[in-house]
Amino acid sequence: MKTLARFYHAGCPVCVAAEQQLANAIDPARFDIEIVHLGQTKARIAEAEAAGVQSVPALVIDGQAFHINFGAAIADLK
Amino acid sequence: MKTLARFYHAGCPVCVAAEQQLANAIDPARFDIEIVHLGQTKARIAEAEAAGVQSVPALVIDGQAFHINFGAAIADLK
Numbered sequence: 001m002k003t004l005a006r007f008y009h010a011g012c013p014v015c016v017a018a019e020q021q022l023a024n025a026i027d028p029a030r031f032d033i034e035i036v037h038l039g040q041t042k043a044r045i046a047e048a049e050a051a052g053v054q055s056v057p058a059l060v061i062d063g064q065a066f067h068i069n070f071g072a073a074i075a076d077l078k
Numbered sequence: 079m080k081t082l083a084r085f086y087h088a089g090c091p092v093c094v095a096a097e098q099q100l101a102n103a104i105d106p107a108r109f110d111i112e113i114v115h116l117g118q119t120k121a122r123i124a125e126a127e128a129a130g131v132q133s134v135p136a137l138v139i140d141g142q143a144f145h146i147n148f149g150a151a152i153a154d155l156k
């Protein structure tokens with residue numbers, strides 16, 4: 001069974017770079033990768049916050065949040 | 079030809095979590111992953127800084143630095 005990896009972003013330049021280089025580097029044989037644009041799907045901000053995401057871009061792997069550089073604070077997306 | 083991905087860390091708890099979950103998630107079919115412990119190999123701190131690394135843990139993919147959460151500042155490792 002594959003592990004779920006969620007990449008949360010907001011379309012910012014920092015987010016795009018992280019998606020292209022880092023999220024796309026994740027092994028598709030072991031992970032199901034879901035890309036979530038929080039600017040376009042604000043209904044999922046609560047889900048990201050519950051996973052510990054405080055800023056974007058962030059990658060949540062197996063329930064653990066990894067903030068990647070800094071694009072925007074979650075609070076600024078609401 | 080595989081792309082080089084360097085994971086810089088300093089053995090801190092935040093670093094270990096990032097290595098186990100994120101660095102290990104990188105696709106080995108497309109990337110050569112090198113793990114560099116800057117606390118033990120201080121000679122490579124300059125190389126990390128040249129790649130734009132300001133704190134650890136960080137992943138440098140194809141020359142681009144991605145800081146993952148925050149464990150320690152590079153300045154504190156010198």
